[in-house]
Amino acid sequence: MSEYFGLGFSFVLGLVLGSFYNVCIHRYLSGVSIVWPSSHCPKCQHKLSWWENIPIISYIILRGKCRSCRQNINIRYPVVELISGFLSLGLAVKFGLGVYFFVYLFFFGLLIVASFIDLDSFILPDIITLPGAVLAFGASFILPVAWQDSLLGALLGSGCFWLLQKGYKILKGIDGLGTGDVKLMLMLGALIGWQGLPAMIFISALTGLIASLYYLKKNKTNVAQTPIPFGPFLSLGTITYILAGDILVKFGF
Known part of the structure; x- marks a missing residue:
């Protein structure tokens, strides 16, 4: 059980980190501070609620669109989160935690x-x-x-x-x-x-x-x-x- 817990933990950790990586990527490209302002839609500036920041799940719930302006959310967001999640899982399999x-x-x-x-x-x-x-x-x-x-x-x-x-x-x-x-x-x-x-x-x-x-x-x-x-x-x-x-x-x- 502990082994599966470790693998699950590594995957979830990777997803969460992937969400942060998305912030770094977008804000570097936009020339905006990573720290400020808080998470928001880059198109309509809608401030995201906590549940809109859940890796992968929020994208699915929102059907890939901003809740406020209904513009498409860049597919890069779930892609980066999944890549991060699976790489973290791969590291856990290879090296343990x-x-x-x-x-x-x-x-x-x-x-x-x-x-x-x-x-x-x-x-x-x-x-x-x-x-x-x-x-x-x-x-x-x-x-x-x-x-x-x-x-x-x-x-x-x-x-x-x-x-x-x-x-x-x-x-x-x-x-x-x-x-x-x-x-x-x-x-x-x-x-x-x-x-x-x-x-x-x-x-x-x-x-x-x-x-x-x-x-x-x-x-x-x-x-x-x-x-x-x-x-x-x-x-x-x-x-x-x-x-x-x-x-x-x-x-x-």
Whole structure:
């Protein structure tokens, strides 16, 4: 019974945190303080009641519409909550409700917020990536990653992406990789260590390539002219490695 309670707790905790992540995402994109004002409809400014803030359930009860103005609620809200809930559940299954769970949960939250900001604005906020890199290196003294491997992972990850950025600029004369991705790699490399970089980058590149087909169809341009936010795919590769790294190792990564 206690095991099921722990899993249920982790899922609900993830949903609740996902609701907070939505606030961070929306207010960063809107340039509004995270603390003030209280939760409200971004379209009509209707102040939300407590029951309108229940993750997932409120969206279902309200049928995806604001109770006041009846405008559609962005589907991002339940999506972020569900992603957060299932990732929290995955961490609980993998690590239990110990120190690793809570440390990784913190970084997963940073990656969720950064990813959805990147998807909307093609910007990876320095306020997330740079402090996140420092904290990820500090977390190596807690997580199962030696601090030497963490440091090398940060330097190799960001260094390789910096070289790719500069090389593409020289060859093509245009930016092919954002500086935000280079900074994000500082945090991701520190979080998983240099050993996890090959698998993480492979997963990121594969999922990014698949997603590029959508962006190509949407923008109807060639590959070189199609901007693709790569931060979410780097985050996905990192999360996949943390949750299933042992499985990936069996496949030669």
